[in-house]
Amino acid sequence: MSAKVHLHLTLRQHTNSQEVVEAEGATVGECLKDIIKRFPGLESALFDKRGKLNNIVEIYLNLQSAYPDELAKRVKDGDEIHVTLMLAGG
Amino acid sequence: MLSDQELTRYDRQIMIPGIGKEGQEKLKSAKVFVAGAGGLGSPVSIYLAAAGVGSLRIVDHDRVELSNLNRQVLHWEEDLQKEKVLSAQDKLRKLNRHVDVETMNKTITEENIQDLLKGCHAIVDAMDNLPTRYILNKAALDKGIPFFHGAVRAFEGRMMTVAPGDSACLRCLYHGPVAQEKFPVIGVTPAVVGCIQATEVIKYLVGIGELLLNRLLIYDGLSMKFTEFKVKKNPKCDHCGEKRERIIS
Numbered sequence: 001m002s003a004k005v006h007l008h009l010t011l012r013q014h015t016n017s018q019e020v021v022e023a024e025g026a027t028v029g030e031c032l033k034d035i036i037k038r039f040p041g042l043e044s045a046l047f048d049k050r051g052k053l054n055n056i057v058e059i060y061l062n063l064q065s066a067y068p069d070e071l072a073k074r075v076k077d078g079d080e081i082h083v084t085l086m087l088a089g090g
Numbered sequence: 091m092l093s094d095q096e097l098t099r100y101d102r103q104i105m106i107p108g109i110g111k112e113g114q115e116k117l118k119s120a121k122v123f124v125a126g127a128g129g130l131g132s133p134v135s136i137y138l139a140a141a142g143v144g145s146l147r148i149v150d151h152d153r154v155e156l157s158n159l160n161r162q163v164l165h166w167e168e169d170l171q172k173e174k175v176l177s178a179q180d181k182l183r184k185l186n187r188h189v190d191v192e193t194m195n196k197t198i199t200e201e202n203i204q205d206l207l208k209g210c211h212a213i214v215d216a217m218d219n220l221p222t223r224y225i226l227n228k229a230a231l232d233k234g235i236p237f238f239h240g241a242v243r244a245f246e247g248r249m250m251t252v253a254p255g256d257s258a259c260l261r262c263l264y265h266g267p268v269a270q271e272k273f274p275v276i277g278v279t280p281a282v283v284g285c286i287q288a289t290e291v292i293k294y295l296v297g298i299g300e301l302l303l304n305r306l307l308i309y310d311g312l313s314m315k316f317t318e319f320k321v322k323k324n325p326k327c328d329h330c331g332e333k334r335e336r337i338i339s
Binding site for chain 1 (some may be wrong): 111126128129130131199215217218219220223240241242243246247250263265266267268270271273275280306308309310312317318319320322326
């Protein structure tokens, strides 16, 4: 399966400023692992040392929240994954 | 009852279908809790006061600092070191003497939030940290009043409205604790986000339009895009879920 992954601005420092990256995988988790292979700097930005998504990271699949169990969500050809970051400032 | 002066003052918005005199009366009779008198609290309270929301209760524990002035437009150079709530009250009273502006120079806690909220019909989240946002979210759910969330960082912002029982709450998106940071921000970002929060409050109080329920709106000022994400109630949410799970926060 091939999906488009839209990356939050602060994550694009790891993708040569690319906002949208093509990914292969049957699940959201596989798609993220696929782009990490090409852009290793994303790994620590997305995951903690135990392989859990960082608390600040939010995943949306086809503009719908994928939470909870977001990494296990199935992906179809042409799906759009948005990776955003929680904000707290006011 | 609106005075002749108020009818003149609010003439342009009374003309809006769905508001009218009846809607203006609803605004006048409302009391809105504004949590924070900073970057978001400034535009929120300015526009709610300008619209004629009858009573604002503004809570903040900080004093005005020079580094606030790039975004916290309620506070001016002459206000440095003043309590933010008093600086805010001064400006809002000058803007609209028909609005009752109550102030509380307090830190919002789990222990005092129910007392602080007494008599309020809505909560605006204009805080600068997540733990206090969750205190407000829970209090809104417990009290059964709406919660208007907004947050900013740099050129980016996000907004969501919570209607207790009818929509996802802020905690439904909770993944666990997040480290606090000194966040970068430019003043136009909370201006945009705060105005949208105020718009939501006005719509709710008057009873018109469609609220940002189960919809997270993300604003990206650099690419000048708004993106809307659908969110749903989390059955395991420890604030509003039917099968609540305790989350250590």
